Amino acid sequence: MAKSRSALVVPSIAILLGFALGAAVLLATGRSPIDMFYAMLQSVSGKNLRADTFNPRYIGEFIVQSMPIMLTGLSVGFAFRTGLFNIGAEGQLMVGSIAAVAVGLWVQAPPVIHVLLVLLAAMLAGGLWGAIPGFLKARFNVHEVVVTIMLNYVALYLNNWAIVSIFKSVDRIKTEVIPATALLKSSALAALTNGSRLNWGFVPVLLSILVYWFLIEKTTFGYSLRAVGFNKDGALYAGMKVNRSIVSSMIIAGVFAGLAGAVITVGTFSFGRALPAAEGYGFDGIAVALVGGNAAIGVFLSGLLFGMLKAAQPLMQSQGIPKDIASIIQASIVLFIAMKYGIEYLMKKIRMRKPPVAVEEVES
């Protein structure tokens, strides 16, 4: 089908153009784009082609960088399939993180169960945070973009207040270390990747991708959400509960983002952190969802791509390439995706210039 082909071709072209632009910027400033590509390759494979050394720690860090943005990507993507723009993944993530710290520090439970409780609490908190804009939209038609943006700030300051006042942070920066029973940390995984921060977080991430795919594509619930997303009036006509769909979609979006908060807090780190500003996972999620076409497998692949861009930054810097180039590439990929129609138009023009092929007779 032509449609699914263009769903693959356009992002691919956009990604290539993004890298080309990044390379061009490097060339223009007198640096070698080859170095950049080596750095990126190394961040994915662990292999330094120049020095012919191999360090699996890079692979571990690459995966660690990819995990939370896949989840926020799922969060944004899920809301988007229902026609909602969830800018609030960042806030939902922070609230999830607060809940993870709370359950991690205050609840005592056996090893596996404790982690599961932490994850569950984070998902619940994220879901509740997502329910607020969902409810306001459904009940009072308040635009979710406005509400979610503001809730991001509320979540940020709530987090910083909680770290100091609730969790009694001594240095006002981080909480005490969460007990090992509540952590996703694994010494085996760390050892395997030469001491990287790789942890069991990839399990809930992969499960989330599966759940996302199943919910959206295979269930009646996903069917009605997609119907609402494509055509609210049509869904209403068919007797679907449009308002209920809006709320449930935002809740589930919040659940994914909340889980990301737990994966960061009890996986990448092992303590709650006060933040000077939002860390941008929510916005990365928008980019991941956009490039991944809001599809489960797409979010997975674009999560890897953007994870790589993040993971490559320290390596690039060590080679004398400004790490901001990675941000330029990321931004320009998003920009080129947004120019979807332009790319499709150019593709059509190029195809038209080829000698016309025999057109089949119209049969009806």
Place this chain on the structure above:
Amino acid sequence: MAYVIEMLDISKAFPGVRANDRVTLQVEQGSIHALLGENGAGKSTLMSILFGLYLPDSGSIKVRGKDVRITNPNIANGLGIGMVHQHFTLVHNFTVTENIILGLEPRSGLVIDRKRAAKRVREISELYGLKVDPDAKIEDISVGMQQRVEILKMLYRDAEILIFDEPTAVLTPQEIRELMGIMRRLVKEGKTILLITHKLREIKEAADFCTVLRRGRLIGTVPVAETSEQQMAEMMVGREVNFHVGKGPVKPGAVLLQVEHLNVRNAKGLLGAKDISLEVRAGEILGICGIDGNGQTELIRAITGLTGIESGRILLKGEDIAGLGIKERTELGIGHIPEDRHKHGLILDFRLDENFVVHSYDREPFSKMGVLNFGNIRANAERLIKEFDVRCGQGGVTSVRSMSGGNQQKAIVAREIDRSPEVLVVAQPTRGLDVGAIEYIHKRIIAERDKGKAILLISLELDEILDMSDRIAVLYGGEIVGVVNAAETDENELGLMMAGAARKVS
């Protein structure tokens, strides 16, 4: 007589479709020339080429004998070609004059010279008998008047050749008659008119020549005076056509749908439907006619549950359903073919098979415990596609957006009839469709009536109402101003009631 427009051997292909295949169209100066064809026959493509929206792959265009290359609409305007689109392009809170001069404002110094503009508009209006008030606001004038403003816009820009795209779709019978008069007046003053339509009666009434297209090919150009409607229809469809729906005598049964003193507010919060009472019996079609915006939408929305009501009762088999949701009503036996098939009838980005189950996706056999059964959904689609002759490129997985309007509508009709609801609310079932599809859809609706279903037909097409209905109710100003037997009335009587000039409540 000289040809003012000659489009010679025009071909235009889109991926997979030959929209125009060596089509020749020659239009005489000062004539009304109709362009007839089913949806997808290539009329719009041909006119878009003439108007500079597409470039032809091959062929040539001559205007007044001179070879021209029309690469954009500005060139077409420069050549004196103007188009009155089906969907008007007017600014609603501007006056008639302001709309007409938009983009070409006469100035005195830095300000717009409204007086001069209004004077010129009035002159043109009088010359062609358009009777438009230059100072009226668009939102205050009728649709027929708005169309005249569109015509004035063309004339103000010195258009000599006017293309009318389905101009009568939104008009009442009286307005159509007046439009025909205006077109004749325009031609008398030396203009040339190209009329795109699939309504044969209008061609017969107004046009001098008729060019028929079918599947992108030229079938022929005939002088209208010497050709019957039947002949033109056959040229258009390529087979014999039945105009009048074969319909047996009505055998009304029990009252299935009853509406009592129904008041409904419209989008502006005013009473759009006032004190409406009607009943529809099993085995009959009750037609609702009226000019657009006289309460039809409110009535439909109230019965099907899309909006709440202000007061009154809606009884389905004696049970009041006014307080129920859409889903409950659907399950109790109300079917709805909505007036806006893109807004309500279909999820355009869904596949065809998904669209067939919008009401029933959450029930067996299409899902079990919340998980969709795509095997059954697909099989259901294949069955309906076959049974209702829905033409789609790739079967059940066809994107509905890519289907033609006629086949989209067939898909909705298939879905609603297949659910076999006892009361079927049918709104504008054939708007914008071609003769073949209209014939088919009418047949299926009549078949439902004969099976003993109660059918409420709402249409702006008077022919359709007269042809299909057993009884007809007329809406004017949100009220029912007349209920008549279809066999005992005619266009004139209905037209007068639709305009609010007569009342007949039996």
